[in-house]
Amino acid sequence: MSELFRHIPSVDASLSALEQADPAFVHGVPRAVLRDAVTQFWDELRAQIRTGAYTAPDQLALARHLPFLLKHVRRFSRPRFSSVINGTGVIVHTNMGRSPLAAEARQAVLAAAEGYCNVELDMQTGGRGSRHALTEGLLCRLTGAEAALVVNNNAAAVFLVLDSLCGGGEVVVSRGELVEIGGSFRIPDVMKKSGVTLREVGTTNRTHVQDYRDAVGENTRALMRVHASNYRIVGFHSAVALKELANLAHEHGLPLLNDLGSGCLVDFSAYGLPGEPVASSALADGADVITFSGDKALGGPQAGIIAGRADLIRRIKRNPLARVLRCDKLCLAALEATLRLYLDPEEAWRRVPTLRMATFSCEEMHAAARGLASRLRRLFSSHAVPCRVELRSGVSRMGGGAFPQYDLPTTLVCLRPQGCSATALKDALLATDPPVLGRLENNAFCLDPRTLKKREYPLLLRAVRLALEENALLGNTNSHT
Ligand SMILES: *Cc1c(COP(=O)(O)O)cnc(C)c1O
Numbered sequence: 001m002s003e004l005f006r007h008i009p010s011v012d013a014s015l016s017a018l019e020q021a022d023p024a025f026v027h028g029v030p031r032a033v034l035r036d037a038v039t040q041f042w043d044e045l046r047a048q049i050r051t052g053a054y055t056a057p058d059q060l061a062l063a064r065h066l067p068f069l070l071k072h073v074r075r076f077s078r079p080r081f082s083s084v085i086n087g088t089g090v091i092v093h094t095n096m097g098r099s100p101l102a103a104e105a106r107q108a109v110l111a112a113a114e115g116y117c118n119v120e121l122d123m124q125t126g127g128r129g130s131r132h133a134l135t136e137g138l139l140c141r142l143t144g145a146e147a148a149l150v151v152n153n154n155a156a157a158v159f160l161v162l163d164s165l166c167g168g169g170e171v172v173v174s175r176g177e178l179v180e181i182g183g184s185f186r187i188p189d190v191m192k193k194s195g196v197t198l199r200e201v202g203t204t205n206r207t208h209v210q211d212y213r214d215a216v217g218e219n220t221r222a223l224m225r226v227h228a229s230n231y232r233i234v235g236f237h238s239a240v241a242l243k244e245l246a247n248l249a250h251e252h253g254l255p256l257l258n259d260l261g262s263g264c265l266v267d268f269s270a271y272g273l274p275g276e277p278v279a280s281s282a283l284a285d286g287a288d289v290i291t292f293s294g295d296k297a298l299g300g301p302q303a304g305i306i307a308g309r310a311d312l313i314r315r316i317k318r319n320p321l322a323r324v325l326r327c328d329k330l331c332l333a334a335l336e337a338t339l340r341l342y343l344d345p346e347e348a349w350r351r352v353p354t355l356r357m358a359t360f361s362c363e364e365m366h367a368a369a370r371g372l373a374s375r376l377r378r379l380f381s382s383h384a385v386p387c388r389v390e391l392r393s394g395v396s397r398m399g400g401g402a403f404p405q406y407d408l409p410t411t412l413v414c415l416r417p418q419g420c421s422a423t424a425l426k427d428a429l430l431a432t433d434p435p436v437l438g439r440l441e442n443n444a445f446c447l448d449p450r451t452l453k454k455r456e457y458p459l460l461l462r463a464v465r466l467a468l469e470e471n472a473l474l475g476n477t478n479s480h481t
Contacts, residue, residue, distance in 0.1 A: 001049060001050070003057075004049050004054060004055075004057065004060065005046065005049065007057040007060045008042050008045060008046065008049075008060055009042070009060070009061075009062040009065075011035055011038050011039060011042075013062060014038045014041075014042070014062065014069060015031075015034060015035070015038060017062055017063075017066055017069075018034070018038070018066075018069065018070060018073060021066060021070055022070060025074065029077045033077045034073060034077055036076075036077075037072060037073040037076040037077045038069065038073060040072070040076060041065075041068075041069050041072045041073065045060070045065070074433075075431070075433075078433060082433070082434055082435065083434050084096055084434055084435045084436070084437060085434055085435070085436040085437065085452065085456050085459065085460050085463070086437055086451040086452070087436055087437055087438040087439075087446075087447035087448055087449075087451065087452055087460070088437050088438060088439055088448060088451060089394070089395075089396035089397065089408075089410055089412075089439070089448025089450045089451055090396070090397045090398075090399040090451065091354055091357045091358055091396065091397070091398050091399055091400075091450070091451060092262075092295070092296050092297065092354060092398060092399035092400030092402065093399050093400075093451075094399070094400065096437070097295075098295040098296065098302065098399075098400060099295045099296070099298070099299045099300060099301075099352075099353065099354040100353045100354070101299075101300070101301065101334055101338070101353070102299070102337070102338055102341060102351050102352050102353060103351070104337040104338070104340070104341060104351065105300065105301070105333075105334040105335075105337040105338045106334075107337070108333040108334055108336065108337035109301075109330050109333050109334050111333065112329050112330055112332075112333035113330060117329055117333070119131050119134070119329040119332060131326065131329075131332060132148075132149045132150070132317060134332050134336055135148070135150050135332060135335055135336050135339060136148050136149065138336065138339040138340065138342075138343075139305060139307050139339065140307070141343070142265050142279070142280070142339060142342050142343070143265070143279040143280050143283055143290070143307045144280045144283050144284060145283055145290075145307035145308050145309075145313075146308070146309055146310040146313070147307070147308070147309070147310040147313035147314065148305065148306060148307035148308075148313065149306050149313060149316065149317055149322070150294070150303050150304065150305055150306070150327055150331075150332065150335060151303070151304045151306065151322065151325040151326060151327060152302070152303070152304060152325050152326065152327050152331075153293065153294075153302050153303065153304045154259070154261070154263075154291055154292060154293040154294075154296075154304040154305075155185050155190060155304065156304045156325040157259075157291035157292075157304030157305065157306045157325075158187070158190055158259050158291050158304075159190050159193065159194050159321075159325070160194075160304075160306070160316060160319060160321055160322060160325055161257055161289055161291055161306060161316060162190070162191055162194040162195075162196045162257075163194040163195060163196075163319060163321055164315050164316040164318075164319040164321075164322075165221060165222060165255060165257070165289070165312060165315060165316070166194070166196045166221035166222050167194065167195040167196065168195055168196075169196065169197065169219045169220065169221035169222075170196070170197045170198070170199045170217070170219045170220050170221060171191060171196050171197070171198060171199065171220070171221060171222050171223070171224050171257070172199045172201055172212055172215045172216065172220060172222075172223045172224065173187070173191075173198060173199070173200060173201070173223075173224045173225075173226060174200075174201055174202045174207040174211075174212075174225075174239065174240075175200045175201065175202050175203055175204055175207065176202060176203070176204050176205060176206075176207060176228070176237075176239065177224075177225065177226040177227075177228060178198075178200065178226070179226060179228050179229060187226050187259070196221070197219070199215045199220070201214070201215045205235070205236055205237045205238075206236070206237060206238045206239075207238070207239055207240060208238070208240065209240045209244055209245070209248060212240065212245065212248055213248060216248075216252050216254070220252070220254060221254065222249070222254050222255045222256065222257050223245055223248065223249040223254055223255075223256050223257070224256070224257040224258070224259070225242060225245060225256065225257070225258045225259070225287070226258075226259045226261075227258075227259060227260050227261035227262070227263075227276075227277055227401075228261075229261040229262065229401030229402070229404070232275075232404060232405055241285075242256075242258065242282060242285040242286065242287060243285045243286055245286075246285060246286025246287060246288075247286065249286075249288075250286070255288035255289060255309070255312055256286060256287050256288050256289075257287070257288065257289050257290075257291075258277075258282050258287035258289070258290045258291070259290075259291045259292075260277045260279060260282060260290055260291065260292040261277075261292065261293070261296070261401050261402070262276055262292065262293060262296035262297040262298075262400050262401050262402035263276075263277065263279050263290070263291075263292025263293060263296065263297065263298060263305070264276050264277070264278050264279065264297045264298065264402075265278070265279055265280075265298060265339075265342045265348070266278070266342065266345050266348060266349070266355070267281075268297070268358065268403070271358070271359045273358065273398070273403050273406055273408075274403075274406070275403065275406070276297060276402050276403060279292060279305075279307065283307070283308065287308065288308050288309045288312055289306060289307070289308035289309065289312050289313070289316075290305075290306075290307055290308055291304060291305065291306050292304075292305050293305075293400070294331075294335055294338075295400075296354075296400035296401065296402055297354065297355075297358075297398065297400065297402045298338070298352075298354070299338060299352035299353060299354030299355055300334055300335050300338035300339070300352075301330070301331045301334035301335055301338070302327075302331065303327050303331055303335050304325075304327075338352060357450055357451060358398055358408065360410075360450055362409050362410075362411075365396075365409070365410040365411050365449060365450060366391075366411045368411075368449035368450075368452075369391050369410075369411035369412065369413050369449050370391065370411075371449075372413050372447065372449055372452070372457065373389045373390075373391055373413045375457060375461060376389045376413065376415070376461065376464065377389050379461050379464075379465055380465075380468075383465055383469075385419075385465060385468045385469065385472070386417070386418035386419050386472075387415055387416065387417045387418060387419075387468055388415070388416040388417075388418065389413065389414070389415060389416075390413075390414045390416065390444070391411055391412070391413060391414070392411070392412050392414050392441075392442075392444075392446070393409065393410070393411055393412070394410055394411070394412040394441065394446065394448065395407035395408060395409060395410060396408040396409075396410045396448050396450040396451070408450070410448050410449070410450050411449070412439075412441070412446040412447065412448055413446065413447045413448075413449065414441070414442070414444035414445070414446045414447075415444060415445045415446070415447070415464070416443070416444050416445075417445075417468055417471065419468065419471060419472040420468070420471035420472065422440055422443055422444050422445040423440065424471050425445045425464075425467055425468065425471060426438065426440055426445050428467035428468075428470055428471050429445075429463060429464070429467045431467075432462075432463035432466055432467055433463075434459060434463065435463075436460055436463045436464065436467075447460075
């Protein structure tokens with residue numbers, strides 16, 4: 001057996017053979033990454049030799065293994081960061097990077113990335129300027145705020161606002177709003193970390209204005225309203241209207257802070273999507289500082305937007321933590337370009353992908369599903385891949401904590417492979433390049449066209465075919481679930 005080990009091709013010989021077989025690929029990957037993938041391949045073979053799978057030296061000839069080596073190296077030398085095809089129908093999916101950017105925003109990012117930019121230049125003097133100035137005017141115009149700034153994300157925005165305005169004091173919040181947002185962001189924990197003492201008032205389902213009034217004391221620094229985002233209390237429930245809460249805060253000379261969560265710059269209820277707070281309405285109703293995400297329903301880059309009263313925003317900007325939590329030039333470039341689209345709301349509905357996807361009609365979804373299904377059927381019949389394709393009505397979701405209980409009607413394209421289980425197909429599609437994500441429903445692997453782009457179809461079709469062929473080869477029929 002140790003004699004056999006000596007016949008395993010060397011890494012250098014393998015690399016030369018790979019280079020001959022596919023020079024373009026080999027030159028596009030760092031040498032160290034290729035070496036690791038090659039070493040890993042022969043290590044696996046070594047393990048097989050130990051099990052007695054190989055007995056003669058000529059079974060180890062490089063030429064015999066080259067196609068498998070190439071496949072292995074292609075797969076394991078890919079960057080860890082990759083685009084994925086989102087067939088889940090969840091529009092703002094935190095695990096998949098939330099909002100895709102509008103073309104205008106993508107171009108702005110590219111331009112900012114390619115060279116130098118004026119991220120902190122004062123264009124009158126050529127000296128140091130403020131990065132806040134890039135988006136502040138637009139944010140004020142779109143929300144009606146007196147002043148605004150942008151930080152890394154909304155969690156940072158909430159933290160910075162509390163730390164700047166309320167540190168060492170108490171903030172009064174309704175018990176029904178002490179929510180946990182996916183990925184372990186808990187409002188009470190963030191409040192504690194910012195040195196604020198939380199005064200919970202009311203009960204989980206009901207809070208009255210008197211509850212807030214009773215809780216206000218010498219140490220109170222603010223009243224706070226937190227949008228419940230991904231959960232809703234239904235049934236016997238009451239909350240104090242924002243206006244009324246603002247009046248109470250102002251009676252006591254306190255600011256009202258409002259974490260909108262997803263936050264919107266346009267009113268989705270025009271499209272029958274109710275219940276998400278619009279930034280300008282929150283300020284008009286008397287909130288003194290609002291915070292919301294850039295990459296949820298707004299449809300821009302990851303960012304936390306803080307907007308409101310000028311004197312309060314000035315204190316927030318002066319906090320040294322504002323420097324710690326600042327966002328970078330690429331984010332600001334994308335955000336400004338996205339916000340500019342909102343200056344004409346019709347443009348925003350058309351050009352911001354998140355808004356566009358949220359407002360596709362039933363008919364549009366059905367037509368898209370029919371188109372995708374017929375392309376899949378054609379592909380399967382021309383490659384003799386045994387897989388049934390069915391259409392079924394289903395629901396898409398906004399995601400990102402917005403419109404949590406709202407069903408966006410859609411038509412799903414459901415795949416029922418005959419040679420393997422739907423679960424095996426789902427698993428295989430996680431390993432294709434690019435990976436494809438969908439949903440398992442009713443023993444089928446379902447794709448929701450709402451979050452798919454037509455230009456992704458060729459890659460999607462290829463991935464599905466490869467995944468099914470691979471599973472057919474492996475005879476992966478065992479895990480019917
Ligand atoms: C999503 C959310 C946050 C956190 O926002 P990120 O942009 O993910 O940091 C904070 N508060 C509420 C109410 C949210 O819905």
